[in-house]
Structures are given as C-alpha cells and as structure tokens.
Amino acid sequence: MTNAVDLSCPLPLTDTARVLLGHGSGGRMSADLVRRVFLPRFTNAYLDRLDDQAVVDVGGQRLAFTTDSFVVKPLFFPGGDIGTLAVNGTVNDLAMSGARPLYLSAAFILEEGLPLDDLARIADSMRAACQAAGVLLVTGDTKVVDRGSGDQCFINTSGIGVVEHPWILSADRARPGDRVVLSGTIGDHGMAVMSRREGLEFETEIASDTAPLHGLVAAMLEATSEIHFLRDPTRGGLAATLNEVALASDVGIEIDETRIPVRPGVQAACELLGLDPLYVANEGKLVAVVAESAADTVLARMRRHPLGAEASIVGVVTETHPKMVVMATGVGGRRVVDLHPGEILPRIC
Amino acid sequence: MKYVHEFRDGARIRTTIDEIRRSVSRPWTIMEICGGQTHSIVKHGLDEMLPREIRLVHGPGCPVCVTPLATIDRAIAIASRPDVTFVSFGDMLRVPGSTTDLLRVKSAGGDVRIVYSPLDAVRLAQKVPDRQVVFFGIGFETTAPANAMAVLQAARLGLTNFSMLVSHVLVPPAIEALLGSPDNLVQAFLTAGHVCTVMGWTEYEPIAVRYGVPLVVTGFEPLDIVQGALMAVRQLERGRAEVENQYTRSVSREGNRAARDVLARVFRVCDREWRGIGRIPGSGFRLSEPFAAFDAERRFRTDAAAPETTSACIAGLVLRGRKKPSECPAFGTLCTPDRPLGAPMVSSEGACAAYYHFRRYQPAMK
Numbered sequence: 001m002t003n004a005v006d007l008s009c010p011l012p013l014t015d016t017a018r019v020l021l022g023h024g025s026g027g028r029m030s031a032d033l034v035r036r037v038f039l040p041r042f043t044n045a046y047l048d049r050l051d052d053q054a055v056v057d058v059g060g061q062r063l064a065f066t067t068d069s070f071v072v073k074p075l076f077f078p079g080g081d082i083g084t085l086a087v088n089g090t091v092n093d094l095a096m097s098g099a100r101p102l103y104l105s106a107a108f109i110l111e112e113g114l115p116l117d118d119l120a121r122i123a124d125s126m127r128a129a130c131q132a133a134g135v136l137l138v139t140g141d142t143k144v145v146d147r148g149s150g151d152q153c154f155i156n157t158s159g160i161g162v163v164e165h166p167w168i169l170s171a172d173r174a175r176p177g178d179r180v181v182l183s184g185t186i187g188d189h190g191m192a193v194m195s196r197r198e199g200l201e202f203e204t205e206i207a208s209d210t211a212p213l214h215g216l217v218a219a220m221l222e223a224t225s226e227i228h229f230l231r232d233p234t235r236g237g238l239a240a241t242l243n244e245v246a247l248a249s250d251v252g253i254e255i256d257e258t259r260i261p262v263r264p265g266v267q268a269a270c271e272l273l274g275l276d277p278l279y280v281a282n283e284g285k286l287v288a289v290v291a292e293s294a295a296d297t298v299l300a301r302m303r304r305h306p307l308g309a310e311a312s313i314v315g316v317v318t319e320t321h322p323k324m325v326v327m328a329t330g331v332g333g334r335r336v337v338d339l340h341p342g343e344i345l346p347r348i349c
Numbered sequence: 350m351k352y353v354h355e356f357r358d359g360a361r362i363r364t365t366i367d368e369i370r371r372s373v374s375r376p377w378t379i380m381e382i383c384g385g386q387t388h389s390i391v392k393h394g395l396d397e398m399l400p401r402e403i404r405l406v407h408g409p410g411c412p413v414c415v416t417p418l419a420t421i422d423r424a425i426a427i428a429s430r431p432d433v434t435f436v437s438f439g440d441m442l443r444v445p446g447s448t449t450d451l452l453r454v455k456s457a458g459g460d461v462r463i464v465y466s467p468l469d470a471v472r473l474a475q476k477v478p479d480r481q482v483v484f485f486g487i488g489f490e491t492t493a494p495a496n497a498m499a500v501l502q503a504a505r506l507g508l509t510n511f512s513m514l515v516s517h518v519l520v521p522p523a524i525e526a527l528l529g530s531p532d533n534l535v536q537a538f539l540t541a542g543h544v545c546t547v548m549g550w551t552e553y554e555p556i557a558v559r560y561g562v563p564l565v566v567t568g569f570e571p572l573d574i575v576q577g578a579l580m581a582v583r584q585l586e587r588g589r590a591e592v593e594n595q596y597t598r599s600v601s602r603e604g605n606r607a608a609r610d611v612l613a614r615v616f617r618v619c620d621r622e623w624r625g626i627g628r629i630p631g632s633g634f635r636l637s638e639p640f641a642a643f644d645a646e647r648r649f650r651t652d653a654a655a656p657e658t659t660s661a662c663i664a665g666l667v668l669r670g671r672k673k674p675s676e677c678p679a680f681g682t683l684c685t686p687d688r689p690l691g692a693p694m695v696s697s698e699g700a701c702a703a704y705y706h707f708r709r710y711q712p713a714m715k
Contacts, residue, residue, distance in 0.1 A: 020455075333397055
C-alpha cells in the first residue's frame with residue numbers, strides 16, 4: 001500500500017489562513033466555514049439544523065425567521081435585479097418552512113459613487129416584489145462605504161413569517177420510497193447572470209426565474225400533509241440541495257436526467273461555459289421530497305399553479321448508496337452527482 | 350440543441366455499443382487522450398455501458414494535470430508581485446505549487462483574474478498601462494492558436510505591459526512517449542478531436558505505422574466516443590493500424606491552416622517536462638525569437654526551481670494509463686478534490702476528479 005507521504009505530488013493547502021471565494025460558493029467549502037467558525041460558537045437547537053430558516057415558538061405561535069445577503073454582479077440582469085432577488089430570496093427562505101411571509105427588513109451597503117438613479121430603480125423593484133409577494137418592508141438601514149470598499153450595492157434582507165400548519169419540513173425527513181419533485185426548469189437564474197457577465201447572446205434571451213414561491217407552497221400544503229422537505233435550490237443548484245437531503249437523512253437519491261427540464265438557451269450557455277446545469281443557481285424553483293402516496297397529488301396541484309406548470313417527478317429516495325445522489329444519464333449510463341467542492345464562479349446572488 | 354442532442358441520443362448510442370459487442374472477440378485496451386473525453390465518458394457513464402472486453406484507460410490530456418510544479422511555482426512567484434495582474438483560465442488557480450496556490454495568492458491581495466479568452470488579457474493590458482499583465486498560457490494545440498493570437502495582438506498594439514508564461518504541450522510526442530515505454534498497455538488511441546481540428550492528423554500517420562496502433566480522431570459527445578471506440582475495435586480485430594477520423598464534422602486531414610500558420614509564427618517546438626511522466630523531447634511550445642519580448646519567464650526572472658521529484662506517485666501511472674484512478678489506494682480516502690494529493694484530482698478534466706465526482710458509488714456498491 002502506498003503511503004501518503006511517499007506520493008510525490010505536493011500536498012495542497014487544505015487549511016487556509018484567509019477567506020477564499022470558494023467559501024461563498026454554497027458548496028463544501030461554505031459548509032466547512034460554517035462548521036468551523038460559526039457553529040461551535042453559536043450552537044443551539046435552531047441553528048444546528050442548518051436549514052435556510054429557523055422556526056421558533058413565540059408565545060405559542062410558530063414563526064419562521066431568516067436572513068440573506070445579496071451581492072450579485074451585475075446589479076441588473078434579464079428577468080430582475082438585485083432588489084427583486086433580495087425580496088424574493090428571503091420570501092422563499094420563509095416559504096420553504098411552509099410559512100406565510102409577513103414582514104421584511106432591508107439593509108443597504110452602498111459604495112460611494114453609485115448612481116442615485118440605479119438605487120431608485122432597485123428600490124422600485126423591491127417595492128414591486130414586496131407587493132407581488134404580499135409582504136411589508138417594515139424596517140431598514142443604509143450605510144455608505146468609500147469608493148473601492150464595496151461593489152456598488154450590497155443588500156441584506158431578513159424576514160418573518162407565520163407557520164400555520166403543524167408539520168416540520170426539514171432536510172432530515174426524507175425516507176426511502178419518497179419522491180423528489182422539481183417545480184420547473186433549472187439553471188435559468190445563474191445562466192442569465194453569467195451570460196450577461198460574459199457578454200453571451202443567444203437567439204432567445206435567458207431570463208432569471210426569480211419569483212416568490214410561497215403561493216405555490218401554500219397550494220402544495222393544502223393538497224397533502226405528506227411533504228417532508230422543501231428547498232429552493234439557489235447557490236450550488238439542484239445538486240447541492242439533493243446532496244444536503246441525502247446527507248441529512250442518511251438516504252440515497254436516484255434521479256433521472258431525462259426528467260429534469262432545462263431550457264435550450266440555458267443548456268447552450270452551460271455548454272459554452274463548461275458548466276453543468278445541476279450546479280447552477282435558481283431563484284424561483286423548489287424541490288420537494290414527498291411521500292410516495294402523495295406524489296401524484298402534489299404534482300397535479302403544482303402543475304395547476306403558474307410557477308409549477310413544468311413540475312416533474314425527477315427522482316426517488318433509496319436505501320441504497322446512503323448519503324449519495326446517483327443519476328441515470330440521458331444516454332443510459334449512471335453517475336454520481338456530487339456536491340461541488342467550492343467552485344470559481346462569479347457572484348450570482 | 351443542435352450538435353449536442355443528436356450526439357447524446359440514447360438509442361443511437363446503444364445501437365453503436367451493440368455493434369461493438371458484436372465486433373469484439375477478445376480484450377482490448379484503448380486510451381482516450383483528452384481530459385474532455387475522459388470527463389464525458391465518466392459523466393455519461395459510457396465505460397460501464399461498453400462490453401467487458403473493452404478497457405478504456407485515461408490519457409495525459411489534461412493540461413492542468415501535466416503542468417510541472419516548477420512552472421506553477423513560477424506562476425505563483427510572478428502573480429505575487431505587486432506590479433503584476435496575473436490572468437489565467439480558472440482551473441489553474443486551485444493547482445497547488447510547493448507552498449501555496451493562485452487562489453491563496455489572490456486572497457492575500459495578489460491581483461489574480463480569470464478569463465475565458467486570452468484576448469481579454471490583452472484588452473486588460475490596454476486598459477491598465479501602468480500594470481504588468483501576465484497571461485498563463487497553458488494547454489495543448491487546442492488553446493495554443495488563441496494564445497498565439499493574443500501575442501500577435503499585443504505586438505500589433507505595441508504593448509510593453511503584456512507578457513505570457515508559456516507552458517504549452519503537444520499531443521503526438523506524448524503518444525510516442527507512452528508507446529515507447531516498455532510497460533505500455535495501450536493498443537489503440539482515441540485522439541483528441543479539438544487538437545486535430547487545429548493540427549489535422551498527418552502527424553499521427555507515422556505513429557500508426559511505426560508502432561502498429563490504430564488512432565481514431567474522436568469527438569467529445571457520448572455518441573462520438575462510442576463511435577470512435579467502435580472504429581478502433583474494428584481496426585484492432587482486423588489487425589489494421591491506421592489513422593481514421595470519427596470527428597468529421599470538425600476535423601480535416603490538414604487541420605486549420607490559418608491556425609497552424611499563427612502557431613508557426615509565434616511558437617517554436619521545445620522539450621517539456623510533463624508532471625507525472627517526465628521530460629519528453631519536442632513536446633512543447635515556447636515563444637519564437639521575434640516574440641521573445643513577451644516571454645514572462647524572461648521579463649520576470651524568478652528563482653522558482655522546485656526540484657521535480659519522481660518517486661512512485663500514482664498520478665504518473667494514471668496519466669500513462671497504467672492504473673485507473675479507482676485502483677489507487679488513496680483514491681477517495683486520503684485523496685479527494687478538497688484534499689488532492691495529485692493534479693489529476695484537482696482539475697475538472699483530471700481523470701481522478703472525474704472518477705471522484707461521477708463514480709464514487711462503485712466502491713460502495715461492490
């Protein structure tokens with residue numbers, strides 16, 4: 001047996017004294033950072049679940065609470081802008097616990113020199129997104145940093161929603177036999193932003209799918225009590241979400257490539273840039289893990305909702321290969337769908 | 350999507366594999382040269398669909414994997430200079446040098462940037478005349494023409510703040526080195542379609558004759574690869590050893606004349622060190638004398654001369670097709686993409702990384 005120290009290839013630097021871009025990619029490096037720096041210091045029953053929101057009990061009422069920061073570049077892209085993302089992203093994090101989103105906060109970190117017209121445009125988008133989602137922006141903050149100390153405009157939003165059902169939706173609740181349901185096409189948001197950055201143009205413009213998903217979630221929860229987990233697959237894409245479920249629930253997941261809808265323009269942009277749509281961010285899609293008996297009911301209900309018209313059952317939860325996502329490829333082979341280790345991708349949300 | 354969907358058509362792929370099954374009478378070892386092909390094979394699960402007799406081994410065609418440690422150290426030394434903006438393809442940033450990598454140079458304040466095209470680096474040099482812009486010119490014959498164009502463009506613009514750290518490698522000498530090695534197992538090659546798009550295939554004809562091996566110019570989509578394998582198997586079964594072209598929609602015998610002319614102007618063939626393989630005569634490009642002023646090695650004298658050790662690194666065996674990544678005792682345990690022990694685990698085109706990302710269920714299922 002070869003001893004590791006005998007290998008001539010250099011041992012790479014697994015520990016780093018500084019934050020790297022990969023720490024913000026939503027992949028393994030991000031998870032490592034949270035586990036090493038934050039979890040040991042703040043550990044508690046809510047945080048330790050590592051869901052995208054916490055559901056807390058306040059005077060007998062279950063409330064969902066979440067926060068998210070937005071650093072997308074460029075600020076404006078086809079289908080939306082940083083303002084739309086900042087509202088919909090937080091609304092969706094609340095919605096994935098099954099909550100009805102109610103109130104948001106917004107904090108702006110602005111770089112000296114940002115055109116006021118741009119800021120007004122972003123604020124207009126946020127107002128429109130709040131109205132569409134039926135939430136109120138009730139508190140906020142503004143800071144300005146020196147030119148060069150930020151990148152035009154960063155936004156943080158936090159949100160509160162009320163959980164009006166008794167169920168717990170969580171990544172550790174997937175059981176063998178459950179079905180994996182996807183609400184529509186993948187990769188639209190990430191490729192809309194990246195095509196704009198790379199100056200790629202296609203016959204049909206790729207637009208971000210940013211949208212508030214709580215209406216779709218409410219319809220699904222009305223249809224069945226057998227939804228075990230919901231997540232909007234943002235950074236890290238569908239692959240990251242499925243790996244998280246497999247890991248947290250100690251199950252395997254089998255997905256079928258031919259059932260995962262990808263728009264032709266998104267596929268083309270991915271081919272050009274050497275990306276896999278499974279890893280590309282979405283801002284208006286959800287993944288549901290649903291009991292086998294309820295899968296068809298949920299699917300039918302989703303397809304009647306405008307944001308779920310292209311919904312599809314893309315996979316099944318298995319006892320075999322626990323903690324691993326395996327895909328039947330379109331050509332008839334099989335492969336693992338791994339969590340990406342920490343990619344060098346531009347800021348997309 | 351045109352030129353993609355029809356080459357991922359499951360029915361046509363299965364028909365071709367059935368044809369291979371009917372054609373094959375005994376075991377054959379076939380090497381695909383290019384990392385892009387390795388990636389496609391493993392990503393689509395093609396090797397598992399092929400009949401048992403066909404053993405696909407993965408070649409040295411990942412430029413990131415074969416770039417020597419000394420070159421990476423030199424890149425890191427240049428990128429760390431305060432007056433330099435260092436520009437590279439994304440993959441190189443994670444490859445470890447002796448003590449650090451380019452991503453860490455960036456996080457420590459170095460100006461390291463990623464581009465998709467070397468011409469972007471030239472444009473950047475125009476925009477920041479007070480900074481030295483250095484492009485990391487790596488890759489096979491495929492990326493060489495664009496890099497050569499960048500040098501020509503910089504020369505035309507009279508840029509004095511643009512240079513290139515050149516570490517180009519060439520496929521045919523590597524194939525000869527593999528075939529000339531006494532422990533060679535490879536009986537046929539799928540050569541890299543994009544390399545041949547530029548260079549054509551005349552260089553491969555004497556190799557087929559001298560070593561008696563079939564070489565099939567092959568594309569990158571799943572149907573391309575199984576068709577290439579079928580053509581190789583038919584040659585092997587009939588005792589033929591010729592150069593054939595599967596990738597007809599892209600490759601002609603003469604290649605791309607304009608691209609070859611640019612290469613001939615800007616580069617000269619030189620000996621190169623290949624990580625994991627060793628020094629191969631005539632296997633690389635350096636800048637030709639008229640363009641020597643753009644050579645970053647000359648412009649920034651660095652004393653990065655890390656000794657290239659040549660112990661029993663399994664990466665070398667993988668790059669020479671002697672071992673599959675999953676046959677390495679460190680694979681998936683001591684060595685992962687997060688903690689790679691060797692370059693093939695670092696690059697997205699590396700064979701070990703491809704196996705890790707797409708094939709990890711195998712050990713668990715055995």
